[in-house]
Amino acid sequence: xxxxxxxxxxxxxxxxxxxxDEQGFERTTVAEIARRAELTQRTFFNHFADKREVLFGMxxxxxxxxxxEITAADALPPLDAVVCAMRVVADKMLESRRAVVTxxxxxxxxxxxxxxxxxxxxxxxxxxxxxxxxxxGCDPTGAFLAAGAAMLAQQAAMREWTRPxxxxxxxxxxxxxxxxxxxxxxxxxxxxxxxxxxAGPS
Amino acid sequence: xxxxxxxxxxxxxxxxxxxxDEQGFERTTVAEIARRAELTQRTFFNHFADKREVLFGMxxxxxxxxxxEITAADALPPLDAVVCAMRVVADKMLESRRAVVTxxxxxxxxxxxxxxxxxxxxxxxxxxxxxxxxxxGCDPTGAFLAAGAAMLAQQAAMREWTRPxxxxxxxxxxxxxxxxxxxxxxxxxxxxxxxxxxAGPS
Numbered sequence: 001x002x003x004x005x006x007x008x009x010x011x012x013x014x015x016x017x018x019x020x021d022e023q024g025f026e027r028t029t030v031a032e033i034a035r036r037a038e039l040t041q042r043t044f045f046n047h048f049a050d051k052r053e054v055l056f057g058m059x060x061x062x063x064x065x066x067x068x069e070i071t072a073a074d075a076l077p078p079l080d081a082v083v084c085a086m087r088v089v090a091d092k093m094l095e096s097r098r099a100v101v102t103x104x105x106x107x108x109x110x111x112x113x114x115x116x117x118x119x120x121x122x123x124x125x126x127x128x129x130x131x132x133x134x135x136x137g138c139d140p141t142g143a144f145l146a147a148g149a150a151m152l153a154q155q156a157a158m159r160e161w162t163r164p165x166x167x168x169x170x171x172x173x174x175x176x177x178x179x180x181x182x183x184x185x186x187x188x189x190x191x192x193x194x195x196x197x198x199a200g201p202s
Numbered sequence: 203x204x205x206x207x208x209x210x211x212x213x214x215x216x217x218x219x220x221x222x223d224e225q226g227f228e229r230t231t232v233a234e235i236a237r238r239a240e241l242t243q244r245t246f247f248n249h250f251a252d253k254r255e256v257l258f259g260m261x262x263x264x265x266x267x268x269x270x271e272i273t274a275a276d277a278l279p280p281l282d283a284v285v286c287a288m289r290v291v292a293d294k295m296l297e298s299r300r301a302v303v304t305x306x307x308x309x310x311x312x313x314x315x316x317x318x319x320x321x322x323x324x325x326x327x328x329x330x331x332x333x334x335x336x337x338x339g340c341d342p343t344g345a346f347l348a349a350g351a352a353m354l355a356q357q358a359a360m361r362e363w364t365r366p367x368x369x370x371x372x373x374x375x376x377x378x379x380x381x382x383x384x385x386x387x388x389x390x391x392x393x394x395x396x397x398x399x400x401a402g403p404s
Contacts, residue, residue, distance in 0.1 A: 116318045119321040148357070152347060181351065
């Protein structure tokens with residue numbers, strides 16, 4: 001096989017995930033990842049700052065694509081615009097990579113430091129989505145709530161999509177999650193007035 | 203003034219927040235916090251593991267209270283049960299402490315490490331809420347979505363409540379945020395079918 005491979009990023013990600021899976025994230029070195037991918041360490045560092053970034057390297061591209069799609073969908077109400085954009089990104093960037101994304105989730109779930117980074121990246125993505133909605137005229141609170149609600153549906157869909165044996169597409173699971181969210185949030189009276197549960201202001 | 207004070211925890215929290223505010227979180231020592239509170243370092247360490255925990259020390263109590271209230275409100279649908287519990291906790295544990303909570307937010311916002319811890323604590327709280335809903339018979343996805351939606355409303359309300367000059371109660375702002383969330387999420391058609399934005403599956 002030739003030393004130089006056009007799909008270096010994907011090969012490095014796949015190799016890293018295999019190794020993280022086999023021997024743990026902490027115990028895997030960049031040298032091992034490069035070797036498994038049949039590439040050099042130099043190539044690794046051309047694409048990723050460190051071994052953690054192999055797991056988060058797609059984030060910037062995904063975010064850009066999402067923001068572009070939200071801006072394009074400006075005829076739709078805020079939440080629908082975000083969900084529509086998420087469906088496009090699911091088809092273009094995620095659907096064909098279910099095995100890799102599933103493995104990535106498992107690695108992150110096993111490492112508190114990676115979980116923190118994932119939470120931070122999700123919070124930043126939520127802010128980017130809210131900013132894109134605000135830029136198209138949505139008030140700040142509405143933008144924050146629509147962005148947060150869409151991320152919530154996305155997370156619920158991703159949980160299902162990465163479950164063993166699940167065969168439905170991410171697009172369909174996202175549609176399903178938004179429907180559940182609408183039932184959970186929208187289906188109830190706006191102001192229930194239950195009897196005070198015995199705890200007044202102290 | 204006597205050396206031993208029954209309100210040690212609140213005095214230490216107030217002293218810590220003053221110092222974090224004045225000279226930054228990183229530059230403040232436990233010795234300084236104890237001195238400002240007119241207490242000993244030993245007393246500090248009786249209550250907090252380290253100076254970061256001064257900021258997060260109330261979390262365990264708040265979580266217990268919230269879970270107890272959710273379990274008590276089992277006649278309500280999931281989201282309403284959580285929001286009802288959040289209102290009780292707002293009245294009992296937060297409303298009288300607006301100045302302290304506001305300062306706490308400012309300290310956290312200025313420090314990435316504290317932001318990460320805050321995100322982690324929020325994620326753990328969301329899971330606890332979902333577990334409490336699941337325990338009363340809610341399906342896992344519904345529990346996850348109701349917990350996440352309630353946390354989203356809570357965050358929107360806290361943003362307003364800690365804003366300079368804001369005088370409405372947290373309870374009222376929470377009610378308002380839930381109303382906005384219902385409008386954002388519930389008010390739209392479940393399945394918009396916009397023209398495909400040019401990006402099919404790749």
